[in-house]
Amino acid sequence: MSRSDPTTLAETWRAARPAPAGVHVDSAACSRQSFATIDACAQHARHEAEVGGYVAAEAAAPVLDAGRAAVRALTGMPDAGVTFTTGSNHALDILLGDWTGERTVACLPGEFGPNLAIMARHGFDIRVLPVDEYGRLDVNAIGAALAHRPPALVHFTVLGSHSGVVQPVHDMALACRGHDIPLFVDAAQGFAHVDVANTGADAVYSSSRKWTAGPRGVGVLVTRAGVLSDATRERIGHVETNVGLHVGFSVALGEHMAVGPAAMQARLREVGAATRTALADVPGWRVREHHDEPSAITTLYPPPGVDPQVVRARLIDEHAIVTTYLGVERAPRELTRPALRVSPHVDVTDADLAAVAEALSAVTPG
Numbered sequence: 001m002s003r004s005d006p007t008t009l010a011e012t013w014r015a016a017r018p019a020p021a022g023v024h025v026d027s028a029a030c031s032r033q034s035f036a037t038i039d040a041c042a043q044h045a046r047h048e049a050e051v052g053g054y055v056a057a058e059a060a061a062p063v064l065d066a067g068r069a070a071v072r073a074l075t076g077m078p079d080a081g082v083t084f085t086t087g088s089n090h091a092l093d094i095l096l097g098d099w100t101g102e103r104t105v106a107c108l109p110g111e112f113g114p115n116l117a118i119m120a121r122h123g124f125d126i127r128v129l130p131v132d133e134y135g136r137l138d139v140n141a142i143g144a145a146l147a148h149r150p151p152a153l154v155h156f157t158v159l160g161s162h163s164g165v166v167q168p169v170h171d172m173a174l175a176c177r178g179h180d181i182p183l184f185v186d187a188a189q190g191f192a193h194v195d196v197a198n199t200g201a202d203a204v205y206s207s208s209r210k211w212t213a214g215p216r217g218v219g220v221l222v223t224r225a226g227v228l229s230d231a232t233r234e235r236i237g238h239v240e241t242n243v244g245l246h247v248g249f250s251v252a253l254g255e256h257m258a259v260g261p262a263a264m265q266a267r268l269r270e271v272g273a274a275t276r277t278a279l280a281d282v283p284g285w286r287v288r289e290h291h292d293e294p295s296a297i298t299t300l301y302p303p304p305g306v307d308p309q310v311v312r313a314r315l316i317d318e319h320a321i322v323t324t325y326l327g328v329e330r331a332p333r334e335l336t337r338p339a340l341r342v343s344p345h346v347d348v349t350d351a352d353l354a355a356v357a358e359a360l361s362a363v364t365p366g
């Protein structure tokens with residue numbers, strides 16, 4: 001099948017954006033934007049120059065409303081407030097800055113390092129939720145844990161930055177509801193990737209540039225009525241923002257909805273399994289996830305003495321392959337040594353994955 005005549009989801013997705021310079025398997029860090037998204041951002045900037053930034057913003061309102069509607073649909077929160085942010089960390093900072101209750105929060109041991117720093121900065125005492133040997137929430141132990149020592153708040157990262165293990169957010173929400181504990185969900189990696197609809201969370205937030213493949217420097221915060229104070233909503237509604245990026249994000253959301261969330265999720269599960277199959281036998285490296293873990297993130301632990309930061313750099317320099325280096329600061333309470341992350345989007349081919357496996361072997365000393 002030629003690139004000019006795409007028929008599958010993968011081919012359509014690839015044909016819709018600039019050709020990659022090599023192999024891009026780094027979507028968990030930053031996906032590749034589509035032509036439509038890139039053009040929408042540029043066109044908005046041009047419109048600002050023509051009619052004035054504030055007039056252009058008014059003209060863009062329906063596009064932004066469509067973006068917010070897509071976010072409500074994807075989270076299954078039809079009545080929620082949707083605010084564009086500069087990213088996921090910004091959203092958490094808004095949520096915790098607005099919090100007036102007791103400052104105790106429970107989260108997974110694999111919690112994202114920068115999130116832990118934000119919690120600490122806001123004076124939160126951090127407690128750890130029970131997990132199994134994969135770092136996955138122990139759904140049999142969660143009820144007793146919450147009953148024994150209820151935190152004021154649960155912060156739950158549905159899919160981490162340091163592993164492809166998908167966390168059972170619906171079970172977590174059920175337990176929170178049972179104990180009347182508010183639940184905030186970090187869907188930086190989960191949104192537009194795994195099912196985060198109808199979780200029952202009080203707030204959900206994500207980033208544009210990851211699995212939605214929108215522009216960098218944008219994110220979204222979704223909150224049920226009453227979660228944010230009027231003062232905070234007023235404040236964040238009036239800060240200066242890059243409207244063009246919100247337009248681009250909204251276009252990327254529209255493209256995601258056009259394919260359909262279920263089809264995207266299914267294809268990303270397939271991509272994760274194919275990646276783990278391709279990389280399972282690279283000498284010395286160990287895949288962390290189960291083969292069928294339902295995400296497109298694969299984590300590789302290096303052989304002894306091999307530095308994944310050097311490997312990442314060599315993969316780019318010598319093979320034009322983009323992966324992620326995972327330092328332990330990503331999940332300081334769980335990661336004991338650095339790793340390499342491979343996170344293709346829906347368009348990855350078997351040839352791409354074979355090239356990654358071969359290059360990884362080639363740059364691994366010994």
Ligand SMILES: *Cc1c(COP(=O)(O)O)cnc(C)c1O
Pocket residue numbers: 086087088089090112115157159160161186188189206207208218219
């Ligand atoms: C990337 C990431 C964040 C931070 O997102 P930003 O948009 O960079 O602020 C938070 N949580 C997780 C799990 C992430 O992967």
